[in-house]
Amino acid sequence: MEQTKALNALEPFLALSKSATSPRAAADLVTRATSAPNTFLFAELLQTPQIQALAASPEFTSYLTLLQIFSYGSYGTYNATPNLPALNDTQTLKLRQLSLLSLASDRSSLSYDALQNALGLSSVREVEDLVITAIYAGLLHATLDPARQAIQVSSIAPLRDLAPGTIPDMIGALQNWAGRCQSTLGDLEEQIKSIREAAISRETDKRASDKKLQGLMESMGEFDKGLSVYQRDNLTRRGINKRTMADPLGSAAADETMDLDDLLGVEDPAKRASKRKL
Template sequence: MEQTKALNALEPYLALTKSAAAPRAAADLVTQATSNPNTYVFAELLQAPQIQSLRQSPEYAPYLSLLELFSFGTFAAFAQQADQLPPLNAAQTLKLRQLSLLTLARDPRNLSYASLQQHLGLPDARAVEDLVISAVYAGLVEAQLDPRNQAVHVSRVSPLRDLAPNSLPGLLAALHAWSDHCASTLADLEDQVARIKAEAKRRHDEKTAWEAREAKLVEDHGKLDLVLPANQGAGSGGAGGGEGTHSRNQGRYLDSAIARLRGSQRNGKRGSGSLDAAQDSDEAMDLDEEEPDDGEIFGAGASGAARKQRASRRRL
């Protein structure tokens, strides 16, 4: 958009070159074109035959050199040969400094306040800031001022500078180097993407295998839960299907204890009646002895009566 605007501003001067047959008229046309605040590209005007004819005039040849500086030169180059070139008015001075800023912005090392003062012939930091602000408002650059660090940070430069003669080989070399760097960067990115995909596939396979193993373990555990209760029920006679080993052992102990009790009862029935009476009396005596003393219940005062009562029981 900036180039289109600059070319449209240059169109009237290109039309006037057809009538600028005299060197003086061509020189005046150069002054008018470089003083216009909207003209920033001059390659078409520089290639016009009437302008190129100024090279043949020793008096007006400096105007051709001045137009070349506006096309692809810098303010520092003008300062070095200022005594050989026509003087600049205020509009030309501002424009040449703005165009020089576009060239200097290609290298961030040139964007300190001190470097800009030196290359643009500015008296102080305030003049640097005013120039940068004017270039921003003109749409030439997108930049930010950094007074604390005394630097200018440029984020975009408008393509409004013409190519200098014999600059194409260097430009092509720079473009090839940039292309090779881009190709190398893309190759590195592709390798990284391939490694990331391989790692993701490996993790997916591990997750799938782990889920399959987990499902198999859950299935085996379910089958084991179905088999164990059936075995436990068969071992306990079906009375306690969910009982364990301790329940089966307890049942065995109870069965053996009941069998011993039944055996002792049968042996008692086979003995004589006197033996049964003696056993009954002995059991009664044992029960009496196991009963608590009345003295323990009522106190020490009743101990004598308690002893007499136990003696009478023994005699019975």
């Protein structure tokens, strides 16, 4: 939103540049554009032939340099460059605001001392006033922290032009960042693959263990069944041997009446009835 507003504010000066055929008119256009409210982007005006023609005018070439500083320079650059036009109050405030944006884009926390030195301010109060004007202008979102003598910046508006040669550097930085992202994704994929393989291995081992345990349980069941039959047969043989020892003659009637129920201690119903009569 702030960027659209700044571009719209520059439109009248782009239209006026077509009629600024003399160096003096072009220089005057630079002064008016940098002094106007809401003009924070100057790349399009800087690229117009009439403004670029100022480079061939020794008298007004400094206005081209001034517009370049407003476009992608800083207040410190202005002070370090000799023979530049003097700034009026509006230009001074705007250049300091633009310089504040550049400083805030590199750090989330700015000390009062650093801003005071970088922006040519004489007191802490001036630092706070400048930050407040930038906040109200929508240039950045920040919080003043007088106790720590610092400014906490949460976001800044995209209202600075790119300096010449910046795009290749940005492309290189983005390519390096993309390479690091690809490397990180590759490492994550390897870790995910390792985790999946470990999970499959654990599941295979678990199934093998369960199958082995099931086999052991089935074997134990067959063993218990066989043992029960063995005990039953053994008990039967023991009963027959006892009867044989008690009746050496091997009475046929006794053999016929002997069955597994007698051996197991189950009393015949007829015998139980005879006992009751007695």
